[in-house]
Amino acid sequence: MQLDQLKQVSDVEWRIAPFGKMRVPAVIYADQALITEMDDKVFEQITNVATLPGIVQAAYAMPDAHWGYGFPIGGVAAFDADAGGVVSAGGVGFDISCGVRTLHTGLKAEDVAPLKQRLADRLFTHIPAGVGSTGKLRLDAGGMDAMLRGGARWAVEHGYGSEADLDRIEEHGCMAGAEPGQVSEHAKRRQRDEIGTLGSGNHYLELQEIVEIHDTKAADRFRLRQGEVVVSIHCGSRGLGHQIGTEFLRQMVIAAPGYGIDLPDRELACAPIHSPVGQAYLGAMRAAVNCALANRQVITHLTRKVFADLLPGTHLSLIYDVSHNTCKEEWHTVDGQTRRLYVHRKGATRAFGPGHPSLPGELRDIGQPVLIGGSMGTASYILVGTEEGGTRAFSSACHGAGRSMSRHQATRQWHGRALVDELASQGILIRSPSLRGVAEEAPGAYKDVSAVVEAADRAGLARKVAKLKPLVCIKG
């Protein structure tokens, strides 16, 4: 990215004053190296987002931002419904509520080491992964609607996990306002047998060792101890979310001109929050959020069964579950005024600071765990939301490493088999149904996750708590 078009505010904040049809400034959080390497498309897309009706304060890009559909991945934008604010399907993304959860095992890495191969094989056998993968659950029409209304709560009521899990999930495991009636039959048909499956692309299930502690107080509260093992699950709403995204994008492209919305890019298709299309999308999107929460909950249950077989007595308790692709109704203070806003986070994590009423009682005084999934074979991080985050990007942080290279480009540069072998030599076991998928996910096709996290930390978006290193990765 050309730095001369940006005003540097600090070593990790860059500002673009409104020009053309921009209603608000755009802000990019990144250090000098990250922003220099950042795709020019991020500049174009984040300034386009700043032109949308009803946008509040600024359009934001996180340190892991890269080119997405309409909005950049790593983009955050909030809209005021009463000021003509809009909701955008491209602003949420196709994999609605894609997210990460991390489970505490209490096991020491040295005790898991002798079982690594067997754990990898057993997890790979029991947790369906890959394009079009199906699970054991079959949902009829009634079951589908109940799942779309209930989310992880539905899963727990059906024997997948416990009530205690729900306390550690955003929205308490169940997104209110879901309207299964707004979800097409086609979308539901695609999802009928996909609950409890990982999917493909950057989705994974990992066993990870806690290798560094940066904040002992927060780490203690999250029960993160150096040398212990956690399990992280990264997946989303599978075919259902994708179908909803596709259908509403089309509807919004058609509807936008009728609402007098002038789009700089048709990929930014949106509808006023106070409009039939806007409301229908929100109802369907919230149903897809519940689908993703149910999916991660069922996969958690399958993971627990594998551990119960190989390491009897192990208790996998949920530390936290965050979503990366959402539009949520939240209260934020803007210029001293508390306003109800619709916050789009696309490839960005909610990061509420200490005291936020939405946090579980046990964690309210310390802040929200922010789970950052790195690329395959590198590192992941756990951060905590900060007080000052409330004044930056509506309490949001980065979500991962962020791609630095297209999937196609990655397959020309790396071979799946060679990557699997190389990672195995480093003690990282990869299991995947697709060697091509592995090549697309080559660590070299991603930004440096440590640099991304460091920038988010220095920008005050969230504070580093612990670093995790992969031991086993089940890759979709």
Added chain:
DNA sequence: ATGTCC
């Protein structure tokens, strides 16, 4: 991300 093109 995605029954990787209805």
